[in-house]
Amino acid sequence: MGVILDALHRLQEIERDLNRLRSKADTYRRKITQGQQLIDANQVAYEAHLESVRRCQVGIDSADLDIKTREDSMTKHRLALNATKTNKDYAAILTALNTEKADTSKFESRILELMAEKDELIEQSKVFEEENEKLEKRLAKREKDLKDFLEKTREDSEKLEKARADAASEIAPSALAAFERVAAKHEGEAMAEILRAGSRGDDHICEGCNMSVTLEVVNKLRSVDELVLCHTCGRILFQAHANASA
Ligand SMILES: [Zn+2]
Structure with missing residues (x-):
């Protein structure tokens, strides 16, 4: 009695050593996965940030267009002002002109606000870029750690795999x-x-x-x-x- 168990015991010893190597390699792999996830999360946050920059630009463009529309209209109103015959028409056109002038200055302030906001956001972009650089460096280090570990343990691992195959060949398939x-x-x-x-x-x-x-x-x-x-x-x-x- 005990022949099968004896052979299984040898297999168990080898399996244990192999598992130790595998689980260490898995730890390195997990760290690599985590590192990649951090990079991805930073990228997502960065893209949301860039979207805010784009939204600022859209706001600026839209205000620009509003100013242009008002200016075209003001040019027309000024011409009409010179051609007007009655005081009533003159007053009405003048009121329209003043409203357009006020609008234009409102849009100009809005553009200044948005440009300041955009500059600030662009300045903050550096944080994401720096973070990405840091995370990429760390990931590269982790990848190198895994590669070094696999290289260092390759011979042992191959020996163990062979020993495992030898030990397994002595054991009945069902066992x-x-x-x-x-x-x-x-x-x-x-x-x-x-x-x-x-x-x-x-x-x-x-x-x-x-x-x-x-x-x-x-x-x-x-x-x-x-x-x-x-x-x-x-x-x-x-x-x-x-x-x-x-
Ligand atoms: Zn039990």
Whole structure:
């Protein structure tokens, strides 16, 4: 008994080392993703900011057009003023002219306001550009960290992959499939020792999930060389002493 478990134990050791490498690489990858998200968020904010700049310009253009319209009208009114025959017409045209003059000066102030606002917004754009530069630099550093890590661990990783393939080739396909299923569910930790528990040490628990393991399961593990899974977490159970004697 214990031949299968022994082989699975070797596989578990290799799997654990591989997982350590993978999870470190994943940490680097997560940081890269986060870095990219920060850049994207800054870009979105920057675009909203540029939209405000564009809105200012639209306001300026519109006020410009309003002034032009008033000026054309004022030119016509001035000509009409010279040609007018009655005092009543003269007064009416003069009133229109004055209103147009007042409007024009209102639009001119509006343009000055918008131009100041636009200048200020353009000045603030630098903040987004600087932030982007900073974030891009940080992202490049993180990408380099990942690349360095993968390069540094490539040899180890290849060795482990080969050792894993060798160890796996010694295990029956059904047992290997069971192992891989459980390993995928528990971050590579497919196996769990049965620990003694209780005041008299005659209770048993699974070290993986800390739930109790029945005596029936313990006895089965002792008597057959096949996989016995924890009823609660599904990990492949083993007993340290049984393993040592194998
Ligand atoms: Zn369990």
